[in-house]
Amino acid sequence: MLKVDAIDSYYGDSQVLSGISFEVGEKEIVAIVGNNGAGKTTILKSVVGLVHPRRGSILFKGISIEHLPAHKISEMRVSLVPEGRCVFPLMTVLENLELGSHIPSARKQRKTNLEKVFAYFPVLASIKMRAAGKLSGGEQQMLALARGLMSDPELLILDEPSLGLAPIVVGEIFEIILSIHRQGKTILLVEQNTNIALSISDRAYVLSEGRITMQGKGQSLLHDDRVRKAYLGL
Amino acid sequence: MKWAMKNLTLWGLVALLLFGPVIPSFAQDEIKIGGIISLTGPKAALGQEEKRGYDMAIDKINSLGGVLQKKVKLILEDDRFNPSVAVSAAEKLVAEDKVVAITGGYGSTETLATLAALKNYAPVVVWQGAGAEKIEKLYGKEPWFFHLHPWGYYSLLDLKDFMLTLDPKPQSVAIAYEDTSYGVDYSKFAKKFWSEAGFKIVAFEPFKSGSFDYAPLITKLKAIQPTPDVFYWVGYVGDAVLLIRQSKEMNFNPRIFADTGGVGFPEFKKQLGKDCNYVLGIDIWSPKVKFPTSTKYPDLFPSSEQWLKDYRDRYNGRDPNYWSLISYVALAATCQAIKDAGTTEKSKVIAALEKLDTMTPMGRLKFGAGSYGSIHQGYKQGLVFQWQEGEKQIVFPNNLKTGSVIYPTPVWDSRH
Amino acid sequence: MENFIQVVVNGTLISGLYALIAVGLTLIFGVMRVINFAHGEFMMLGGYTTYWLFVLLRLDPLLSLLISMVVLAGLGLIVQRCLINPVLGASSLNQILLTFGLAIILQNVAMILWTSDYVSVQTWYSTHSLRVGFVRISVAKLGIFFMAIILMMLLGIILKKTETGKVLRAVSQDPQTAQLMGIDINRAYMIAFAIGTGLAGLAGAATSTVMSIFPTVGVEFIMKAFAIVVFGGLGSVAGACLASFILGVTESLVGTYVPGGGGWAEAVSFTVLILVLIFRPKGIFSS
Numbered sequence: 001m002l003k004v005d006a007i008d009s010y011y012g013d014s015q016v017l018s019g020i021s022f023e024v025g026e027k028e029i030v031a032i033v034g035n036n037g038a039g040k041t042t043i044l045k046s047v048v049g050l051v052h053p054r055r056g057s058i059l060f061k062g063i064s065i066e067h068l069p070a071h072k073i074s075e076m077r078v079s080l081v082p083e084g085r086c087v088f089p090l091m092t093v094l095e096n097l098e099l100g101s102h103i104p105s106a107r108k109q110r111k112t113n114l115e116k117v118f119a120y121f122p123v124l125a126s127i128k129m130r131a132a133g134k135l136s137g138g139e140q141q142m143l144a145l146a147r148g149l150m151s152d153p154e155l156l157i158l159d160e161p162s163l164g165l166a167p168i169v170v171g172e173i174f175e176i177i178l179s180i181h182r183q184g185k186t187i188l189l190v191e192q193n194t195n196i197a198l199s200i201s202d203r204a205y206v207l208s209e210g211r212i213t214m215q216g217k218g219q220s221l222l223h224d225d226r227v228r229k230a231y232l233g234l
Numbered sequence: 235m236k237w238a239m240k241n242l243t244l245w246g247l248v249a250l251l252l253f254g255p256v257i258p259s260f261a262q263d264e265i266k267i268g269g270i271i272s273l274t275g276p277k278a279a280l281g282q283e284e285k286r287g288y289d290m291a292i293d294k295i296n297s298l299g300g301v302l303q304k305k306v307k308l309i310l311e312d313d314r315f316n317p318s319v320a321v322s323a324a325e326k327l328v329a330e331d332k333v334v335a336i337t338g339g340y341g342s343t344e345t346l347a348t349l350a351a352l353k354n355y356a357p358v359v360v361w362q363g364a365g366a367e368k369i370e371k372l373y374g375k376e377p378w379f380f381h382l383h384p385w386g387y388y389s390l391l392d393l394k395d396f397m398l399t400l401d402p403k404p405q406s407v408a409i410a411y412e413d414t415s416y417g418v419d420y421s422k423f424a425k426k427f428w429s430e431a432g433f434k435i436v437a438f439e440p441f442k443s444g445s446f447d448y449a450p451l452i453t454k455l456k457a458i459q460p461t462p463d464v465f466y467w468v469g470y471v472g473d474a475v476l477l478i479r480q481s482k483e484m485n486f487n488p489r490i491f492a493d494t495g496g497v498g499f500p501e502f503k504k505q506l507g508k509d510c511n512y513v514l515g516i517d518i519w520s521p522k523v524k525f526p527t528s529t530k531y532p533d534l535f536p537s538s539e540q541w542l543k544d545y546r547d548r549y550n551g552r553d554p555n556y557w558s559l560i561s562y563v564a565l566a567a568t569c570q571a572i573k574d575a576g577t578t579e580k581s582k583v584i585a586a587l588e589k590l591d592t593m594t595p596m597g598r599l600k601f602g603a604g605s606y607g608s609i610h611q612g613y614k615q616g617l618v619f620q621w622q623e624g625e626k627q628i629v630f631p632n633n634l635k636t637g638s639v640i641y642p643t644p645v646w647d648s649r650h
Numbered sequence: 651m652e653n654f655i656q657v658v659v660n661g662t663l664i665s666g667l668y669a670l671i672a673v674g675l676t677l678i679f680g681v682m683r684v685i686n687f688a689h690g691e692f693m694m695l696g697g698y699t700t701y702w703l704f705v706l707l708r709l710d711p712l713l714s715l716l717i718s719m720v721v722l723a724g725l726g727l728i729v730q731r732c733l734i735n736p737v738l739g740a741s742s743l744n745q746i747l748l749t750f751g752l753a754i755i756l757q758n759v760a761m762i763l764w765t766s767d768y769v770s771v772q773t774w775y776s777t778h779s780l781r782v783g784f785v786r787i788s789v790a791k792l793g794i795f796f797m798a799i800i801l802m803m804l805l806g807i808i809l810k811k812t813e814t815g816k817v818l819r820a821v822s823q824d825p826q827t828a829q830l831m832g833i834d835i836n837r838a839y840m841i842a843f844a845i846g847t848g849l850a851g852l853a854g855a856a857t858s859t860v861m862s863i864f865p866t867v868g869v870e871f872i873m874k875a876f877a878i879v880v881f882g883g884l885g886s887v888a889g890a891c892l893a894s895f896i897l898g899v900t901e902s903l904v905g906t907y908v909p910g911g912g913g914w915a916e917a918v919s920f921t922v923l924i925l926v927l928i929f930r931p932k933g934i935f936s937s
């Protein structure tokens with residue numbers, strides 16, 4: 001579904017990614033793990049068009065998208081749930097969700113999609129008139145996830161959904177992510193919480209200083225000594 | 235290509251910076267006169283009036299063969315109604331352009347700054363604007379300084395004399411003035427002369443020139459009991475228009491509305507329509523008051539009627555404000571003096587200006603002593619006019635009168 | 651007491667005009683993070699549009715108000731696309747210089763085209779006033795005030811209820827995330843700029859009926875508008891409305907009751923600006 005081929009991305013003159021290649025297949029859940037500042041977020045930004053790679057190509061369902069502006073890529077039903085949640089703080093939960101279905105194809109389905117996400121996140125239904133900025137971290141993460149689902153995306157991209165959450169809430173969130181995946185969504189997941197990421201993913205890539213250093217099945221990486229040393233602290 | 239274009243512009247700019255100031259000095263067959271007026275900025279409407287007079291004068295002089303067999307070139311500087319800009323303009327005219335004489339002026343604040351800067355150079359200055367008495371006190375005795383516009387206090391003395399002729403005599407006066415040295419100066423004299431003449435000053439209020447809401451001021455004046463007989467303000471045309479409009483809105487009814495500045499402008503009538511009626515002002519010139527052709531310089535100073543016709547022909551029927559004419563006279567008189575002197579040498583030009591005695595379309599021009607020590611004061615006469623049926627009628631002094639004053643001003647609710 | 655009511659009425663009426671200008675300015679800033687120093691000049695052009703429609707076609711300002719608004723919104727679109735968009739990524743100094751330069755150019759173009767004479771539109775309601783007890787209420791100003799209120803409510807509804815309004819709010823809160831929602835932020839910028847300049851055009855049209863229009867008229871208003879925008883919280887439409895009202899009434903009170911108040915009234919906005927910047931840089935109504 002998504003095929004990233006040898007992309008180099010920069011912020012200004014400083015190169016952050018070099019020769020990144022990876023793939024996400026239909027209905028897969030693929031993880032990218034790596035340390036702080038490795039460039040995980042930059043990969044995702046490159047995919048959704050917030051950063052344009054200088055070299056390399058990105059194909060989504062066979063169409064090259066590396067030159068498209070972000071809103072065009074969203075319209076192709078690629079949905080990124082950004083790092084740090086980035087809910088619209090002064091808008092209500094409901095308004096945030098409505099904006100999640102801003103793209104024309106989703107706007108028609110707004111009602112049914114709303115029902116669907118409220119089924120995943122019943123909490124949100126009970127606080128839908130509250131300002132998003134006033135929610136707790138866990139609620140905000142749920143809102144961000146729900147908003148990302150409102151466009152009924154073909155590819156759902158998650159950037160560190162566990163960031164800054166209490167362990168119990170992390171568990172809850174990943175339950176939901178798994179159940180979303182079981183419903184047939186393709187997911188690309190970025191995490192610093194390597195343990196969880198590797199244990200739930202079909203395949204995973206290890207990123208270090210802007211390069212992919214390892215790849216393989218989630219479970220096998222989880223048991224790889226190097227990974228255990230470097231990322232799991234074992 | 236784009237790069238080349240950019241470079242070309244850049245080199246052009248560099249060339250201009252390097253050679254710009256040099257170029258004019260090739261043109262030695264010109265006599266240069268400076269003019270400092272407000273072409274842009276808050277008082278640009280007035281500066282444009284002055285420029286129209288200048289343009290007419292310069293064409294006239296050059297069509298008469300110029301001065302000393304040379305073409306006269308007017309170097310116009312825009313002071314943007316800003317003293318520091320005015321100062322640098324003046325310094326540029328003297329130091330860089332090396333003009334023979336400098337004319338210009340309207341605002342007293344800019345004039346004070348300009349004259350302070352010019353004092354070091356002491357060039358010939360024939361100044362048509364600024365009526366603040368402070369200027370007279372500070373620079374009136376300078377041999378190089380010639381001043382055309384009547385000092386402000388003349389208007390206020392004229393208005394006082396006029397008010398004393400009214401029946402019943404007004405008792406109380408409310409004064410409002412813009413917070414510039416012009417406003418402060420005029421209002422100070424108004425207060426002094428009028429209270430000495432027995433009028434009671436019941437309000438003395440500053441306002442910011444160019445405000446757009448005078449409702450607070452009017453509300454304040456309206457609250458004074460009994461209503462002031464005279465409302466006099468010192469301001470610019472925009473202020474005058476809004477003050478009258480808002481007086482109407484608030485139904486403020488003094489017996490007399492009077493101003494010594496803005497109400498004289500054609501815009502005052504144009505913007506107010508019939509609401510301009512009954513307002514009084516002072517002009518130092520009126521198209522209705524006729525002056526004959528100069529016997530000495532009939533081409534330069536035609537009769538007032540002829541000058542008016544020339545002006546209207548040139549500017550599509552537009553009516554001049556006296557600022558056009560006084561600027562015309564300032565420039566024309568300066569050129570004539572150089573001609574009479576036969577040289578651009580400063581002392582000779584000054585002597586020629588002192589000797590000048592001629593009829594002009596504004597009346598007789600002969601530089602003489604003013605009341606506060608100046609030695610080169612041009613005009614002194616003032617004409618009190620009243621807007622009547624959309625026209626200015628001279629109502630004072632009696633020998634120049636073109637109509638009788640309508641007094642008291644009808645209350646707003648009775649006017650339709 | 652009658653006098654006091656009159657003073658409050660005066661201030662309230664003028665605040666509608668302030669709001670029209672300030673709200674556009676704050677909307678543009680909120681969505682685009684650009685301070686439009688040329689905002690007053692759009693107002694000036696709106697005034698001239700109404701004036702010329704009146705002079706040439708005898709069109710009543712009540713009708714041409716809307717035309718001025720549309721014309722200025724259109725002009726805003728063009729300016730946004732051709733001039734503002736290219737500097738959106740640039741430093742704010744560049745943006746300030748650009749909009750400031752644009753202001754000067756527009757002033758000078760107006761001066762060349764229409765001279766610096768004061769012009770205004772004279773209609774029967776320009777100086778007509780209602781009498782309520784001892785209080786006089788200018789019909790035209792009252793009309794402008796109500797128009798401003800209606801427009802502000804309309805704008806509020808648009809921002810609150812419509813998809814476009816939500817898009818504008820989203821872009822103002824987080825432009826990057828807004829793009830992830832499939833929002834074309836360039837389009838949002840254009841809409842915000844056009845609404846802002848349209849409102850400024852309307853304010854100019856209104857000004858031409860109750861006051862005067864001249865090439866630098868915008869300068870008189872823009873400083874107040876800045877004070878209001880900062881006072882109400884940068885980017886806050888509701889804050890700007892409330893701040894307009896407070897400033898209008900305060901100016902009126904100071905102008906009437908403080909001795910020599912005519913000069914002080916003008917200083918109110920600057921005083922407010924400085925005090926707010928020092929003590930509550932996020933605006934007085936921010937929590």
Ligand SMILES: Nc1ncnc2c1ncn2[C@@H]1O[C@H](COP(=O)(O)OP(=O)(O)OP(=O)(O)O)[C@@H](O)[C@H]1O
Pocket residue numbers: 011016034035036037038039040041042043083192
């Ligand atoms: N907007 C930016 N401008 C310049 N440099 C940036 C920018 N964003 C990130 N970087 C730099 O790029 C590198 C990669 O950043 P990125 O955010 O992709 O890392 P990450 O793997 O997502 O880290 P984290 O785990 O902290 O989220 C870092 O060195 C970071 O400092």
Ligand SMILES: [Mg+2]
Pocket residue numbers: 040041042083159160
């Ligand atoms: Mg990251």
